[in-house]
Amino acid sequence: MKYGYYPGCSLEKNARAYHESALVVAKRLGIEFEETPDWNCCGATEYFAINALAGYALVGRNLALAARQKLNGQGNQLVAPCSACFLNLSKTDHYMAESPELAEKVNSALAAGGLSYEPGSVRVRHLLDVIVDDIGYMTVAEQVRKPLYGLRVAPYYGCLVVRPDYQHIHDEPEYPLCMDGLLKVLGAEVVDYPVKTHCCGGHMTQISEETALEMIRRLLKSAADYRADVIVTLCPMCQLNLDAYQEQVNKHFGADYHIPVLYFTQLMGLAFGASPKEVGIGKEFVDARPALAKIQEEPPQNAKQKRSRPPKGALPMPSMLSHHKGGGQ
Amino acid sequence: MNALTRASRASPQTFMQEVVAATPGGDTHLELCLQCGTCGGSCPSGRDMEHTPRQLFAMIAAGMRDEVLKSNTPWYCVSCYYCMVRCPQEIHITDIMYTLKRMAIKEGYYQESTAADAPDFSETFIDFVENYGRSFELGLATRYHLKHHPLSAIKMAGFGLGMLARGRMDLRPTKIQNIDQLQAILTKAKELSNGSFEPGGAS
Structure with missing residues (x-):
């Protein structure tokens, strides 16, 4: 095609x-x-x-x-x-x-x-959308040579692909799952965290840095709270803001985040067996190599399927009715 | 922009009608606002805004032209479209924010807002686009920051070097082949926009 x-x-x-x-x-x-x-x-x-x-x-x-x-x-x-x-x-x-x-x-x-x-x-x-909808998870799975076992990834969708969604591609613009599914197919452990469609601040780094740094901080904090090794993005603006401004966020808020921000296609390429250089690893400000070194040969033995509680101090995930215990339902 | 020019804009239109007429793309639904506040509650940069979108829409309905156009709110809109997908009345909120930016620029109001640099960032960005057909990050950052934040230029220089070292920034702009065609299109568009989709209509 x-x-x-x-x-x-x-x-x-x-x-x-x-x-x-x-x-x-x-x-x-x-x-x-x-x-x-x-x-x-x-x-x-x-x-x-x-x-x-x-x-x-x-x-x-x-x-x-x-x-x-x-x-x-x-x-x-x-x-x-x-x-x-x-x-x-x-x-x-x-x-x-x-x-x-x-x-x-x-x-x-x-x-x-x-x-x-x-x-x-x-x-x-x-x-x-082309990769998930036209090609499909099955075809992607067939290409996986080096699964990303043991790598905890936070899929970050940002704004403009899911909103306003003029073509009605996404069932749920506030809680999309297509990239989550794709990353699971690659063997990665997908982190379910509550800010995956929040805004990175866009051009506000240039206009009102205060505003932008706070928006970036919220995203980094949530990904860190849920122990993500990597934030995975599909947008150059999101990548730039979260990656290149991470050091400034640390300085500004006295924080110590070191979360590399990679494109979903970079992780796909690595899982398909391409070399880091071929997929542009090394151009990021926050070095991705320590995180990528966590990839294991074998799937984690005790991979918990059960949804774990949010870490202390993290924003809670929206809870579904079926998760309530002892309710009237 | 002086009082005379402002007065000459006086027309039988309400301010609401004027805003709607200046927003292309079909029905904006602006007049259907229920004042529910979902927009403000969804806004990631709302805490830095002088008025929430809901407040601003009430002010538009009340014809508070000066106050609306002086507000910093549109300039703090990050175009994330959260409000737009959540609005129960399907108001084209993000597009209305763009319209208010254009009106504020045209009438010189933004200079009184706390986001007085923002229009120049947009102007500088599109200046490169109009001359080359492509954006040019190094030129944009240099020209904009030296003009508005010379004291932070050193910090920006460090950032720029980081970008250059990683091969993430060009030293020279790239020009498209058919720049004349693009410029002819944009010139015509600006000519046409004097009569519609722009604040104030024909001037």
């Missing part, structure tokens, strides 16, 4: 590890990517604050170029690994479909560059 591929600015450089590992994983899984030619920036969270129509036209150019790719002789699917790119592409497509007035104006702007875009003609996908 051939997909259009929109790497986005972050994957070109700052999130190069994501790009490289995504390509390694795609190759193993038989996913063929064809990069959208001459794509431009999606505008992140900045363009809509300055000029809405120009913001939509900026994204519209990418959609128009992707629609022209004519892959598989049918409706194109465009894969964006970055959360912000994924959101902006699907939001523009969605709002153009919802609002004929917006579609008309975006198309008038695109016409100035000899382009046009019919809403709905490109289906925007996130890489995680």
Whole structure:
């Protein structure tokens, strides 16, 4: 199956590890990517604050170029690994479909560059969704050569892949499970912690550092409370904030967190038998090697299936009715 | 922006209608707000906001234009969409925050808010996008921080070196091939936006 591929600015450089590992994983899984030619920036969270129509036209150019790719002789699917790119592409497509007035104006702007875009003609996908939904856990399991036994991983979804979920991909935008399942298939021990869809602060590190550091601290604290060895992310912004600002969080709050933050594709690559270098390990600020050294040859013997109590001082997990003891039910 | 320009915007529209008209993408449902407060309770940066989104929407309904546009609230919105998926009335809250940012910039109000640097961060970011077609982190960080936080530039320099050492930052921006096409599209979009989706309409 051939997909259009929109790497986005972050994957070109700052999130190069994501790009490289995504390509390694795609190759193993038989996913063929064809990069959208001459794509431009999606505008992140900045363009809509300055000029809405120009913001939509900026994204519209990418959609128009992707629609022209004519892959598989049918409706194109465009894969964006970055959360912000994924959101902006699907939001523009969605709002153009919802609002004929917006579609008309975006198309008038695109016409100035000899382009046009019919809403709905490109289906925007996130890489995680493609791997879980199109490829499936079974095919992923077949590729696992070096299972991640003994590694405690905290799947971190962040915001924009699960919310606002214009395409209704996720059954539960506040408690998604698709990456949890994927990491289990790789042999890792998945940590169930309560902040997996909380925000990393986005661009606030640049605008109000205080605000951002507190948001990052909450995430690191929760992952540490639940004894995660690694935080696993699907977004360049989340990776940057949690990884590159971890030292500042420690300084600011007198904390001592050392939790590496890796992309889910990096862990997939390692489990598939790729070398750490091939999947970009070493580009992170918080060294991932000590955590990765915890991976064992054999599955842990006494792997507890039972849900354990939250550690002292940690945010409680939302409790389900069936877990109440001695209630009236 | 002076009082005369502000006065010239006076129109039969209510402030609520003006906000809705400036928010593209279908029905915003803003006028359906129940004042339930789910938005504020869901907001991860709410504690730094002068008004919760709920308060801000009540102020919009009350026509408190100056107070709304001076509020730091939209600038502390991190676009996480938590409020939007939880809002029982399906109000396009995040998009309305973007609209309020645009209105505050256009009318010069943001300079009085505690987030006065935020618009310049966005402006600097898009300036690189408009000139090259791609974002450019080193240029953005350098230009923005030297202008607004020169004292913390040394800290930022350390951060930048860390990024460079890990091969995570470019020294030069990358330009797309067809930058002329992109610029023609954006110029046309800005021309068109004078008549719609932008605060104040034709000016």
